[in-house]
Amino acid sequence: MCSHCSCGVAEVPRELPQEVSSASPPAPAPLPRTLAVTTSLLQRNDELAAVNRQRFAAAGVRVVNLLSSPGSGKTALLEQLAGRLQRRGDVAMAVVVGDLATDNDARRLAATGTPAVQITTGQACHLEAAMVQRAVDELEARGQPLSELALLVIENVGNLVCPAAYDLGEGLRLVLLSVTEGEDKPLKYPAMFHSADVVLIAKSDLAEVVGFDRAAARAAVARVAPHARLLEVSARSGDGMEALLELLL
Amino acid sequence: MHELSLMEALRDLALQQAEAEGAVRIAVMTLRVGSLAGVEIEALRFAFAAVMADTIAAAAVLRIEVVPAVCRCGGCGRRFAALDGVCECPSCGAISRELLQGRELQLTSLEIA
Numbered sequence: 001m002c003s004h005c006s007c008g009v010a011e012v013p014r015e016l017p018q019e020v021s022s023a024s025p026p027a028p029a030p031l032p033r034t035l036a037v038t039t040s041l042l043q044r045n046d047e048l049a050a051v052n053r054q055r056f057a058a059a060g061v062r063v064v065n066l067l068s069s070p071g072s073g074k075t076a077l078l079e080q081l082a083g084r085l086q087r088r089g090d091v092a093m094a095v096v097v098g099d100l101a102t103d104n105d106a107r108r109l110a111a112t113g114t115p116a117v118q119i120t121t122g123q124a125c126h127l128e129a130a131m132v133q134r135a136v137d138e139l140e141a142r143g144q145p146l147s148e149l150a151l152l153v154i155e156n157v158g159n160l161v162c163p164a165a166y167d168l169g170e171g172l173r174l175v176l177l178s179v180t181e182g183e184d185k186p187l188k189y190p191a192m193f194h195s196a197d198v199v200l201i202a203k204s205d206l207a208e209v210v211g212f213d214r215a216a217a218r219a220a221v222a223r224v225a226p227h228a229r230l231l232e233v234s235a236r237s238g239d240g241m242e243a244l245l246e247l248l249l
Numbered sequence: 250m251h252e253l254s255l256m257e258a259l260r261d262l263a264l265q266q267a268e269a270e271g272a273v274r275i276a277v278m279t280l281r282v283g284s285l286a287g288v289e290i291e292a293l294r295f296a297f298a299a300v301m302a303d304t305i306a307a308a309a310v311l312r313i314e315v316v317p318a319v320c321r322c323g324g325c326g327r328r329f330a331a332l333d334g335v336c337e338c339p340s341c342g343a344i345s346r347e348l349l350q351g352r353e354l355q356l357t358s359l360e361i362a
């Protein structure tokens with residue numbers, strides 16, 4: 001209000017505050033722009049897998065990533081393997097096993113005297129390098145140093161799709177196809193079989209009963225995994241287990 | 250649920266890059282996804298919307314370029330499309346596994362403001 005006549009007009013002070021030249025100008029609205037980035041979504045996993053791989057190499061342990069559909073016989077195969085290794089007595093094996101839920105598989109393996117760490121993934125349908133890192137930490141914390149192992153098997157979550165994309169730091173990828181699940185599985189899941197170093201045809205004791213077409217299965221494997229070693233095994237009868245051991249050790 | 254963890258990885262990468270540039274908003278993200286990458290595009294889109302909520306990318310558009318699988322023949326060196334994931338050479342019939350592309354899961358660009 002004007003102090004002279006109360007007219008309601010605001011009095012303008014004689015001295016206006018001057019703009020200080022050092023004050024930053026108001027930020028301009030950011031301009032839309034495009035950043036070229038090109039980064040793999042799996043970058044973090046790949047970095048951790050490389051860390052795992054170095055750790056395994058330093059400890060001198062052979063690490064196998066064991067993959068298949070649910071129920072193809074991964075755990076049964078490892079139970080068989082554990083029994084044989086214990087009879088030989090000169091090869092120490094431990095297992096890290098991933099499932100969505102339950103620690104049944106780790107308990108089955110522990111019952112054979114094999115150090116086993118269960119990873120329950122909850123939502124994730126595959127193992128990632130970070131989970132393996134934590135599981136190996138746990139194994140060592142329980143008093144099983146990696147350097148005293150000859151073989152560490154990672155039983156992945158039963159799934160033929162996304163585990164293919166996740167490097168865990170393993171030295172060998174073993175993909176299992178059981179005789180009860182159809183000879184054309186490799187053709188339906190080419191990405192998984194592409195990445196296999198070894199393909200095992202499992203539950204061979206059931207081949208006759210289910211009318212398994214051996215030639216068709218071998219041809220399917222040859223189409224998507226022409227480089228892979230192919231073996232038939234049965235965890236039930238023990239057939240092929242010695243050949244598998246030879247290959248692993 | 251593999252698509253969900255991939256989209257979480259995308260979110261972390263994109264926010265980190267955008268914030269380093271002082272961005273206040275991400276308008277578009279472009280991905281390259283290989284035809285043999287083992288992901289469902291629809292599931293990616295669904296997970297994308299869920300994981301970007303409450304971030305500066307909440308209103309972002311997801312663009313996906315699908316990269317077809319291409320092999321190189323181990324026998325004669327020819328390059329050819331391998332739509333079903335089998336690297337069987339149409340020239341010489343050899344089967345190999347040298348996949349030149351088709352497994353990509355990459356963030357390639359961000360439009361920010």
Ligand SMILES: Nc1nc2c(ncn2[C@@H]2O[C@H](COP(=O)(O)OP(=O)(O)OP(=O)(O)O)[C@@H](O)[C@H]2O)c(=O)[nH]1
Pocket residue numbers: 068069070071072073074075076077099105157158202203204205206233234235236237
């Ligand atoms: N006849 C026969 N049955 C087998 C063989 N191997 C496994 N099985 C049976 O197949 C079923 C599944 O075996 P698991 O070893 O639990 O299979 P898995 O791949 O570990 O299963 P997930 O971990 O759930 O993916 C069980 O009932 C086993 O007894 C085999 O060599 N022969």
Ligand SMILES: [Mg+2]
Pocket residue numbers: 074075076105155
């Ligand atoms: Mg199992």
Ligand SMILES: [Zn+2]
Pocket residue numbers: 124125126162163250251252
């Ligand atoms: Zn998964």
Ligand SMILES: [Zn+2]
Pocket residue numbers: 125161162250251252
């Ligand atoms: Zn998945």
Ligand SMILES: [Zn+2]
Pocket residue numbers: 322323324325326327338339340341342343
């Ligand atoms: Zn050729």
